[in-house]
Amino acid sequence: MSLELSDIHKHFGRIRANDGVTLRVGAGELHGLLGENGAGKSTLMKVLSGFFEPNSGEMTLDGATLSLRSPRDAIAAGIGMLHQDPLVFLPFSVLDNFLLGSPPIDRTAARTELADLARRFGFSFDPDAPTRTLTVGERQQLEIVRLLWLGAKVLILDEPTTGISASQQALLFDTLRTLAGQGMIVIFVSHKLEEIEALCDRVTVMRRGQTVGEVTLPVPIDRLVEMMFGQAVPVVGRVPGVRGEVALDLEGVSVDDRLTSVVDLTLQVRAGEVIGLAGLEGSGQRTLLRTCAGLLRTSAGSIGVAGSDVTTRGYHERIATGVHYLPAGRLEEGLIRGLSITEHFQLAHGSKGFVVPWADARRDANALISRHSIKGTPDTLAEELSGGNQQRLLLAMVPENVRVLLMEHPTRGLDIASADWVWGQLMHRVERGTSVVFASADLDELLRYSDRIVVFFGGRVLKVLDTSEADTDRLGHLIGGRDVA
């Protein structure tokens, strides 16, 4: 048995999520699909499971061409996918979840089948319990059992280790090894290096919608890091600017945010300092940024801004102290569809007045548009701007005298010119005393612009290091959870 995907293209509007992807997997193979978030892994797997129809490309299973117009076709062809958030129906019973979408079968018979299959893999379910009472790991187990029962020969698992316990992960990996041992094809999608390393026989690495390459494991981890993040360019650390007073002061801060937590973190950020937050997506960077912004409540410790304690102050009160937060979702948590550039500036810069002075507002908008070289007019709507121009608009909306700027992925999805421009703007502010704390998946960006880097791993802070002691290699290892220094 062999599975082959060649030259798959899948576009969403202007975004090329898959831009000529190739994947080859043989029988009995545990194949890893590795890449950063947004590399196009999930899209590719949704194409393979019939959820998306590709724009072009060919898929064959055992030499026969697959024509998958819906998941129904994929199931019939023996391809089953376990989605990142298991697609189960929470209010329904376990047995109902098992049965929904299956060929006709008597309930009692199905009950026996479920129990038998579960026993074979060492799972245990109460068939009558509502699915919402199951842990994420158990929901996955239920889905795996169901897909196998439906006759899956190819099993796709999309980021299955998110939100499950260590013992469940061990059980999952054992199960997958057993299945591969029986000749099945298992495709394991992940952005976590150590999991791919521990589990897979071979791995295909994707970056920006394309296949970077395919290697047989084991292989040195920095090779994988390089494939994932791109050629390691030797970078020179930023020349430290003049440091001022402490702008942001975290004292023994602990926060719980479901899957990630920050425990007892002490960190002082001085005026004019740049702190990079490194780590695989979802390791806790966002939790820290949202805590500093006041969107998450601390369970212990205190947060100070420019000498005054803001621990108990909410998000809007912290804005008043000069702390600004720019999340990653530019059109989801930042800009507003349907409103123009002028209107965005008026919302952001506000006024105690009642009447909007539209003539002045347009003049100001024009000035800001040229100062931040945004490609648009005062009447251009937010959604009509390109990603780079949306980011410029967001930055332009932050007041000049801001004290602490918290950013998620400041340059994600931007072309090089826009990215350089964004950092030019940020550095300009840093020189005048703004502190920047940013999360990024781009090692180059982290090393180039940060004074210090906080590395997150598995929902915790692993290390805080000076950029002078770091290089791509060491950072890559740290992100993978290992400190070799």
Add this chain to the structure above:
Amino acid sequence: MDSTLATIVAAAAPLIYATMGETIAEKAGVINLSLDGSIMLSAMAGFSITYVTGSVIVGFLAATAVSAIIAALIAFASIELKLNQIAVGFVLTLLAAKLSSFLGTAYVGVKGTHVPHLAIPLLEDIPFFGTVLFDHNLSVYGSFVVLIGVYLFLYRTRRGLELQGIGERPEAAFARGIPVNKLRYLYTVIGGALVGLAGAAYSLDVKFGWRENLTLNFGWIALAIVIFGGWHPMRVAFGCYLFGALQVVALKLQPVEALQGVSQILPIMPFVLMIFTLLIVYLDWFKRFGDRHPAWRGLLTSDPPAGIGKVFERE
């Protein structure tokens, strides 16, 4: 007592049809907000067609077709045109009500045929239950059949499970190979057909005839009862009979001078109960109680279908 209960059962029959129809549509994820107008237009169509053709059956069929077409329009606007179900349903409810007034002018006050009374032999002789349940006409028996049928379909068949799946989490149903939008069309239209039966049951049975605004507000009440009943056919039916009882009590209180105010307040109770039900669903305290006592959870409250009112698009 027996005869009072029998009156309640008969008064609630049209509401059973309407709420079961709405339950099916909402469980499949489509809100049919047009009920108040749909029922009215169907009531008019059912009565007038029966009057013209002389056949109650043809009248019922016409009533069914009218509401099914309205429901299909809502499904089309939502699924194909991605329009807001609430907006389209709201406009249709006002339009259908006005159409019923306009088209029904000629039939106001006309004496027409109605559903024949038919006591069920043997069963009607059972003490108490015989009078309450088996001494009615066909449209009342039909409401029993629909109620039990919807309950069994939803909770005892594979298709019923699928129906709940597409309303709960359409993308998960799609991933299991279920044609979500096709089925949403189907169940919205079937639900609409049942709503049409409600209209015919009013004009051809409960109210014996047609006048303007014959069924005013019954559609809104049905919508409220579906929520009050937590989208569960049996609890919804309980809501219908409760409302039937309120109506009968209000009627009996009306001659009593001192209690006239009370008799006017009773009909609005379904809406007050609906608001409380909605409040309770989201109260944190109640959620925690439900988590601790799962057995009580199903009895006291239930969450709306998670995918209700949302358009399903695969990408």
Add this chain to the structure above:
Amino acid sequence: MRAAWAKAGSKSIAIVLALLFTALLLLASGASPIESFRLIWQGSVGDGAKLADTLMAWVPLVLAASGLVVTFAAGLWNIGVEGQVVMGAIAAAFVAREFHAAPALIITVALAAGVIGGLLWGLLAGMLRVFGKVNEIFGGLGLDFVATGMVVYLVIGPWKRAGIASTSGTDPFPREAWLPTIGDKLSPIAVILAVLAVVGVYFLMRGTFFGLRLKAVGANAASAHIIGLSTRRYLLTAMAIGGGLAGLGGAVQAIGFQHKLVPAISGGYGFLGILVVLLAGYRAALIAPIAFFFMMISVGSTQLSLRLGLNSSLGGVVQGTLVLLTVLVGGWQAQRARRREPTEVES
């Protein structure tokens, strides 16, 4: 620019289709469409008295619709508007019945009470939504019926006509509480209030920071919060304004038109207001003319029943058809636009 043309195009297609549909209905009822349209015109604006009728019906509709522009901008479906009209009428009726003073004072207080009654009822629906997570559609619907129940209770209970309790209404209010009129019916105060409301809402939405922020909250609450706006405050304020204007409409209806409290005091103006706003594409600028057009149809239709024996509900049929077709044609054009250039969806 192209979008504007498309919008105008969809409106005209819808108007033509609605006219055709109405003509067919009329032909089917054995009436001449041309004659009917002429009767509607004459019956609504044909002479001074008719025009006064139309204007007095226009006032509460414009007030309710202006309020709805505000709530729709906040992204809220204020179906509770009907109840807000009723509560405004009840509050005004209370003042008119119980309060004895100079006419100018009674009228001012009654109108203010109407605003407050509607405002509180709107705020209640808003609080159910903001604090209790009760969807404003169903919460509002429930409150509509509670308000209607209350008015019926008052009419046949505590405020019943001396001697007999009947659903035909309370005793007329004392003359001092009636809005003064020019001629028989036309109350200049009412018309001025409606004009002020629609101009005020237009200005509020186009010219003020409040309107801008409200639009932001309605379009994307998450972004608005990040930008620094308190979404709760804006949602509640919108419900208060919407309810207050609807309540004013109810007050005018009570002391300017019915001069007593009747069970059908809302006149259906709340729900009709939703249709007006849907047809206006949520823009305040179009409210006044569309509402006037609607009331021409409604008031003019009564001529059809007098002269041709047709049911006057034809007016409602025309209004409903027009809005339905506009919404559907608009959806169809948006669909074609989406097909031409697919929107960006990230996965």
